[in-house]
Amino acid sequence: MLNLPTESECAERLKELVLDRGLRCKCNDTRGFYWKQNRACFECKNKGCKTTYYLKGLTRMKGSKLPFRIWLGAIYLYVINQNITATEMQEKLGHDTYSTIWQLLDKIKTLDIEISELQKKYVYDSETSLIPTYLMTLSYIDFMDPFFLKEPAEVQDYIWKWLAGF
Numbered sequence: 001m002l003n004l005p006t007e008s009e010c011a012e013r014l015k016e017l018v019l020d021r022g023l024r025c026k027c028n029d030t031r032g033f034y035w036k037q038n039r040a041c042f043e044c045k046n047k048g049c050k051t052t053y054y055l056k057g058l059t060r061m062k063g064s065k066l067p068f069r070i071w072l073g074a075i076y077l078y079v080i081n082q083n084i085t086a087t088e089m090q091e092k093l094g095h096d097t098y099s100t101i102w103q104l105l106d107k108i109k110t111l112d113i114e115i116s117e118l119q120k121k122y123v124y125d126s127e128t129s130l131i132p133t134y135l136m137t138l139s140y141i142d143f144m145d146p147f148f149l150k151e152p153a154e155v156q157d158y159i160w161k162w163l164a165g166f
């Protein structure tokens with residue numbers, strides 16, 4: 001299984017990226033937002049407005065019920081292997097429902113123009129990494145797993161930025 005950040009870590013990082021970008025309410029009030037931890041949303045500080053903006057609604061994950069970490073992991077797995085099947089992805093993500101992961105993978109495939117940037121980054125990194133020769137004899141999955149453990153943390157910002165449309 002893939003070693004993913006927790007859901008709150010994912011939400012926190014995504015929140016930071018949204019704030020970096022500078023969120024502005026439709027009411028044009030400049031007082032900013034309250035962060036509602038339990039609902040993962042921003043609420044406009046203008047008492048006459050109080051519009052809420054959900055993290056997911058601000059990103060390409062809009063309308064999805066899946067956790068942030070599943071999105072992060074699924075895109076990561078797709079970036080490193082575009083031929084991955086929904087079954088393999090389901091196993092790696094430790095998710096219960098095949099049809100959900102199949103739909104997610106299908107959706108990710110339709111959004112893959114920007115993913116090419118992520119792929120370039122990954123290819124570049126793997127070209128410069130030294131792979132111990134003893135690992136070369138293992139099967140593809142076993143060979144990759146020890147290297148994947150740390151990868152999500154290294155590439156997650158790229159993925160989040162992509163998801164948020166930065």
Ligand SMILES: [Zn+2]
Pocket residue numbers: 025026027028029044045046049050051
């Ligand atoms: Zn407002």
